[in-house]
Amino acid sequence: MTPDQIEQLFTRNDGSYAFARWGRPIVPVVFGVEDETLTVVKGAIEAVATLAGAEMDGMDPELGANLMFFFFRDWDELSAVPDLGRLIPDLEPLVARLKAADASQYRAFRFDDQAAIQAAFVFLRMSGEMADIPAETLALSQSVQVILMWGDGAFAEVSPLAVLPDSGTAILRPEIAGVIAAAYDRMMPVSADDKSHALRMFARLQGEAP
Template sequence: MMTPAEIEALFTRADGSYAFARWGRPIAPIVFGVEDSTLATVKGAIEAVVTLAGHQMAETDPELGSNLMVFFFRDWDELMGVPDLDRLIPGLDPLLARLKAADASQYRAFRFDDQGAIQACFVFLRMSGAMAKLPAETLALTQAVQAILMWGDSAFAETSPLAVIPDSGATILRPDIAGVIAAAYDRMMPVAAADPSHALRLFARLQAPIDPPAGDPGPTKH
């Protein structure tokens, strides 16, 4: 089981502040730039993680139509031609310039409601280099985990949220991370928090390891 300090680190920003948020509405995903087979894998991973959290999915969001948008592409310049994207993400042009200059492979942008809960998430994945070599199942589950909560800047910088079962080679969500996600969506927990004491409340709710989503398509799979 994770310690309170380890949980706190998962939601600590680069400036040392604590910042947690979870979704406050059903998640309505849409995926751009992939074939149908990969589309099913990505949506299956999102559904598996949402189910683990005890949250809900929806066909549409009343305000945005889709509130979890996942973009796959090969070059950051491709996003310049996406209609109305600059309305959803203010300062899109300078942001893309910074990401391109940094040779970034991914980026997530969140929007929040009046209570501080996640209202929308935009996931950008540049499929080149190491990113392009990842199995679709691994990539999909990793992104689903990183979109279900607003994690700290370096939450998974050194350690992946996934693990590989030695006997089968299947990729699964780490039980400790699964436990944190389930605890974060406890109905008695707040949708957003800025005080590190929130990590202690998460710790108190951690139960026995939860069966994580496994590596093949299906209701509890990628």
């Protein structure tokens, strides 16, 4: 990938650069699925975390779990989730906006005092086209999209996944895997708002380390 392509992956709609990675071990929990799908989702999270070199744990000292996946069929179901309003500010207006937009997914992040990811919440409305996506593909795609805070349009036109023509299996695109690994390099910052950060990641993809 070129430096400009990497930069675009972390550019917001207003043109600003915003990057963050997890600053603590990831502790996932999944709501609204059967045990078989639960295993698939947690397996995808572990696979992406291993690629990144991100730590995982069984308990977060503040939240218990800090990566929460919610699967449901209607946005109104979120209003009935106990204590969710404490984790997601202005939950009711948010649900109203998502319903009005006929949205199928939504992700929210919380950050620590270093602007690293502290917690992430993934909401997936399993109806229409979303319900037809294989569980393995959906789990891998969503895990990729919460391992870093990507730009608003990072995967709007091109999925982070590719499909193997022989088997139909979805895999992470090699260039995106490379960006994730570079982002978690121990010498890289946990957050950045300057576009020079993209140049540093590009250098790591080339085997250099300025």
